[in-house]
Amino acid sequence: MTKVAMTVNGTTRSGEVEGRTLLVHFLRDQLGLTGTHVGCDTSQCGACVVHVDGMPVKACTMFAIEADGREVATIEGQANADGSLNTIQQAFQDHHGLQCGFCTPGMVMSAAALLKENPRPSETEVREYLEGNICRCTGYHNIVKAILAASGQDVGAIAAE
Amino acid sequence: MPKDGGIGASTKRREDVRFLTGAGNYTDDINIRGQAHVHFLRSDVAHATINAVDTAAAKDMPGVIRIFTGADFEGVGGLPCGWQVTDRHGQPMQEPGHPVIARGKIRHVGEIVAAVVAETPEQARDAAEAIALDLAELPAVVDMKAALADGATKVHDDLTGNLCYDWGFVEENREAVNEAFTKAAHVTTLELVNQRLVANPMEPRVAVGDYNRGTGDHTLYTTSQNPHVIRLLMGAFVLGIPEHKLRVVAPDVGGGFGSKIFHYAEEAFCTFAAKACNRPVKWTSSRSEAFMSDAHGRDHVTKIELALDAQNNFTALRTETYANMGAYLSTFAPSVPTWLHGTLMAGNYKTPLIYVNVKAVFTNTVPVDAYRGAGRPEATYQLERVIDKAARELGVDPIALRRQNFVTEFPYATPVAVQYDTGDYVATMDKLEQLADLAGFPARRRESESKGLLRGLGVNCYIEACGIAPSNLVGQLGARAGLYESATVRVNATGGLVVMTGSHSHGQGHETAFPQVIAEMIGIDADMIEIVHGDTANTPMGMGTYGSRSIAVGGSAMVRATEKIISKAKKIAAHLMEASEADIELKDGAFGVAGTDKSVAWGDVCLAAYVPHNYPLDDIEPGLEETAFYDPSNFTYPAGAYACEVEVDPETGKVRIVDFTAVDDFGNVINPMIVSGQVHGGLAQGIGQALLESCVYDENGQLLSASYMDYAMPRADDLPFYKVDHSCVTPCTHNPLGVKGCGEAGAIGSPPAVVNAVVDALQSGGKAVTHIDMPLSPSRVWAAMQV
Numbered sequence: 032m033t034k035v036a037m038t039v040n041g042t043t044r045s046g047e048v049e050g051r052t053l054l055v056h057f058l059r060d061q062l063g064l065t066g067t068h069v070g071c072d073t074s075q076c077g078a079c080v081v082h083v084d085g086m087p088v089k090a091c092t093m094f095a096i097e098a099d100g101r102e103v104a105t106i107e108g109q110a111n112a113d114g115s116l117n118t119i120q121q122a123f124q125d126h127h128g129l130q131c132g133f134c135t136p137g138m139v140m141s142a143a144a145l146l147k148e149n150p151r152p153s154e155t156e157v158r159e160y161l162e163g164n165i166c167r168c169t170g171y172h173n174i175v176k177a178i179l180a181a182s183g184q185d186v187g188a189i190a191a192e
Numbered sequence: 193m194p195k196d197g198g199i200g201a202s203t204k205r206r207e208d209v210r211f212l213t214g215a216g217n218y219t220d221d222i223n224i225r226g227q228a229h230v231h232f233l234r235s236d237v238a239h240a241t242i243n244a245v246d247t248a249a250a251k252d253m254p255g256v257i258r259i260f261t262g263a264d265f266e267g268v269g270g271l272p273c274g275w276q277v278t279d280r281h282g283q284p285m286q287e288p289g290h291p292v293i294a295r296g297k298i299r300h301v302g303e304i305v306a307a308v309v310a311e312t313p314e315q316a317r318d319a320a321e322a323i324a325l326d327l328a329e330l331p332a333v334v335d336m337k338a339a340l341a342d343g344a345t346k347v348h349d350d351l352t353g354n355l356c357y358d359w360g361f362v363e364e365n366r367e368a369v370n371e372a373f374t375k376a377a378h379v380t381t382l383e384l385v386n387q388r389l390v391a392n393p394m395e396p397r398v399a400v401g402d403y404n405r406g407t408g409d410h411t412l413y414t415t416s417q418n419p420h421v422i423r424l425l426m427g428a429f430v431l432g433i434p435e436h437k438l439r440v441v442a443p444d445v446g447g448g449f450g451s452k453i454f455h456y457a458e459e460a461f462c463t464f465a466a467k468a469c470n471r472p473v474k475w476t477s478s479r480s481e482a483f484m485s486d487a488h489g490r491d492h493v494t495k496i497e498l499a500l501d502a503q504n505n506f507t508a509l510r511t512e513t514y515a516n517m518g519a520y521l522s523t524f525a526p527s528v529p530t531w532l533h534g535t536l537m538a539g540n541y542k543t544p545l546i547y548v549n550v551k552a553v554f555t556n557t558v559p560v561d562a563y564r565g566a567g568r569p570e571a572t573y574q575l576e577r578v579i580d581k582a583a584r585e586l587g588v589d590p591i592a593l594r595r596q597n598f599v600t601e602f603p604y605a606t607p608v609a610v611q612y613d614t615g616d617y618v619a620t621m622d623k624l625e626q627l628a629d630l631a632g633f634p635a636r637r638r639e640s641e642s643k644g645l646l647r648g649l650g651v652n653c654y655i656e657a658c659g660i661a662p663s664n665l666v667g668q669l670g671a672r673a674g675l676y677e678s679a680t681v682r683v684n685a686t687g688g689l690v691v692m693t694g695s696h697s698h699g700q701g702h703e704t705a706f707p708q709v710i711a712e713m714i715g716i717d718a719d720m721i722e723i724v725h726g727d728t729a730n731t732p733m734g735m736g737t738y739g740s741r742s743i744a745v746g747g748s749a750m751v752r753a754t755e756k757i758i759s760k761a762k763k764i765a766a767h768l769m770e771a772s773e774a775d776i777e778l779k780d781g782a783f784g785v786a787g788t789d790k791s792v793a794w795g796d797v798c799l800a801a802y803v804p805h806n807y808p809l810d811d812i813e814p815g816l817e818e819t820a821f822y823d824p825s826n827f828t829y830p831a832g833a834y835a836c837e838v839e840v841d842p843e844t845g846k847v848r849i850v851d852f853t854a855v856d857d858f859g860n861v862i863n864p865m866i867v868s869g870q871v872h873g874g875l876a877q878g879i880g881q882a883l884l885e886s887c888v889y890d891e892n893g894q895l896l897s898a899s900y901m902d903y904a905m906p907r908a909d910d911l912p913f914y915k916v917d918h919s920c921v922t923p924c925t926h927n928p929l930g931v932k933g934c935g936e937a938g939a940i941g942s943p944p945a946v947v948n949a950v951v952d953a954l955q956s957g958g959k960a961v962t963h964i965d966m967p968l969s970p971s972r973v974w975a976a977m978q979v
Contacts, residue, residue, distance in 0.1 A: 049314070051314070059220075059221075060223075064214065065214065065216075065218075065220075065221035066213070066214015066215070066216070067214070068218070068220075068394075068395070068446075069220070069396075069476075070394045070395065070396065070479065071478075071479035071899070071900050072478045072479050072480055072899070073479065073480075073899045073900050073901050075899075075900030075901065075905075076394060076479070076900060078394055105214065106212075106213065106214035107213065107214040107215075109213070109214075110213050116209065116212060116213070120212040120213070123208065123212055124204050124205065124208040124209070124212060125204065127204075127205065127865050127866065127868075127869045129205075129208055129211055129212070130447070130699035130700070130701070130869060130870075130873060131211075131393070131394065131395065131444075131445065131446045131447040131698055131699030132207070132208070132210075132211025132212075132216050132444065132446065132699070133211075133216075133218065133393075133394040133395040133446030133447060134394045134446075135211045135212060136211075136212075136214050139212060154913075155909075157908070158907075158908040158909035158911075159908075159909050161907065161908035161909070162907055162908070162909060164907075164908075165394065165900070165905050165907060166394065166908075167392055167393055167394050167447050167449070167873070167876075167877070167905075168394075168447055168699045168869075168873045169869060169872055169873055169876075170871075170872035170873045170874075170875050170876030170877075170911060170914065170938070171872075171876065171906075171907075171908040171911055172869075172872040172911075172913055172914055173869060173872065174908065175908060175913070176913075189913055190868070190913060190914065190915060190916060
């Protein structure tokens, strides 16, 4: 077992892990941050996307010990300080960008990374950026719409509701 | 206009806040103090005799608590099948045993051979790898027609061959249909495959068993669409636990699409092992396990023939389908190719004579059961493809051919035993032509051609039967369950209320849409209404969510319970205002006396019911809580018309969906935003089937697509923005809300639209292509163009 310590959503957290413990399991099982989900075992689905030192990372492709000493941001730390939804989260609710909610944390974390890198993406750029995130419920229509809306673009012309 | 929060409002979903902040409570988020973990050792061969399972080395591995093999389940029931189909000779289907852990033989890749319970998941996995299996591999049968050949390897030694049943429907029509074909002016024949799919909800299945030695109570937390059904099946048929000692909880569930309807071995195992080990036992599926243990969908091979007269009227339809059951009968598997498929073969058309033959076959593959649409996509795909082919053979416009043969009088009794109550297929097609700008297609085609691309337009219709019912009918058809739904409405003393429903939400937005109905009925704020579901301890007996039945059946039960509440509340209000009960009117959350300005607020009546100081105790019991069970008198029949436009790259065969329009008649709509979202999701799954998805076995029964590396899931850049419309409304006539159901429409209507469009594109490029089997991958499309 190895000791690890990292800043998670602004707070220093530590624990003991096996060498093979993945970051996602450390977050979920040891820190109780169950918002980050495991949807596959081949790093295809993106339900586990978190940010490590500000970059989007699939938490099932990284060992917990690789995150030692680094800054990790998860879905639990995304809302505004007063607990209200942040701009991206609010856009997902406003535009019905989620149904079962399982892929949603990964989608929100990917969207946040995209908008940091490219504040006004085109529809094509949003769709291409989401290549690593699978949603089985929404058909992506409202996810793409929500991300465009969160970037401040007018989505009124994109289908009703 | 609907008032805010009532029926017809696109209310934002209240459940979203917890999902968007990571505060959901999915089954894998549940951890019970002292829990152990199970790892299932699954077969990596399709068919074998088990000579020995040697656990000697594994049981001494670190952390191992106990190892279970098939021998530990002697005396435990097998997984039951919930639907018995009778074949065309009046004989019951062949129904093999389905053990929790394989005994004697392995019959498909992924079947459980042993289970290791250990302190950690890693220790359980490590120990499972140390189990030595002595297997004598047997030849596998994978192809259905080969499985039915003389001398084929048998999947089950104790059955007569691999035929589960040979079903004919309507058997009495068989000869008349054959005769109609001999008299036809034109016959169009099409052979096609509706390929095997995997449902792939993003949340893999999880089961956590818990046992309280002090009380003898069992609890199972599981990813299920219908916890009461799991309680009944597992308690009564597998483990022999009385229902009052068994609680099944399905909290937040991350999608189902049918695959979480069924009772699975892992659920029974964790419940059994929790008692045997005196520890809570948890299993979390990996995605690869999901591919080889979740029930698969579709997998039909069909020949369909359409007969037309000299005026192009449909005169008869004849189909022969081979339906793969896999190695065992999953919970509702036999009903899917039969009653959920054959009864929809009339589609939107007045074909007077129809005969459907289905041969269900056992093979050495994972069991197949209902997946989004379940039987109805298979029916629609055949019918809408053969109509399209007929139009091309006859040189007529495919839309005109459809319009000519539409059912236009309602109610309409089909020759395949169902009665459509309402519909207006002309109106939906009109709306589609306008919304999809079909008149502008030739110009768009020329534009694509100027870029060197082939553009195709595919149009089709669909009808489906939702809200499966009524119980006495499905009982006659072989269902071993009733198909009602229930709701308990509990009003609190302060006027807020809780609805406990047997419907289950796994993404459908019940917590938002259900309160909209009650808010409208009582005239109170929807925020005063809470929905409780997914826990057999807290909700009345229910049948769960599948087949687009939640609002049509579950919502109707809720309406009936709320009507009882209102009826009782009116009696209380009459007493409070010293008025006649017949004069009491409920409007905007207050009870008034007709013709007067007297009124008493909803909250005051509720308080009186629980603080009965001024209350007619001689006449009415205190309290305000009512339960209703609702058993529908018929299915509901949503229908629609879809149009897809594709561009095909003739150099590579790559298909791009450039436009997709869906016009649906869902009857009345409670929350248009949620309904559109349901359609979007269905479209993505249907387009996924048409272009990308396929579950593939090799000839030895090895599963070649067992991860997202090998199974092409649709992603954001595979799909366009869709145009969806549900303004064509013909309300259902037999449920109190006039609703029909929307969850499966997109998955039913989209595959034929895509394939029709690709065939149209290739033909526009001069290719004599009449059919390509799904998925229309670039290689398949390119190969078809080379002929």
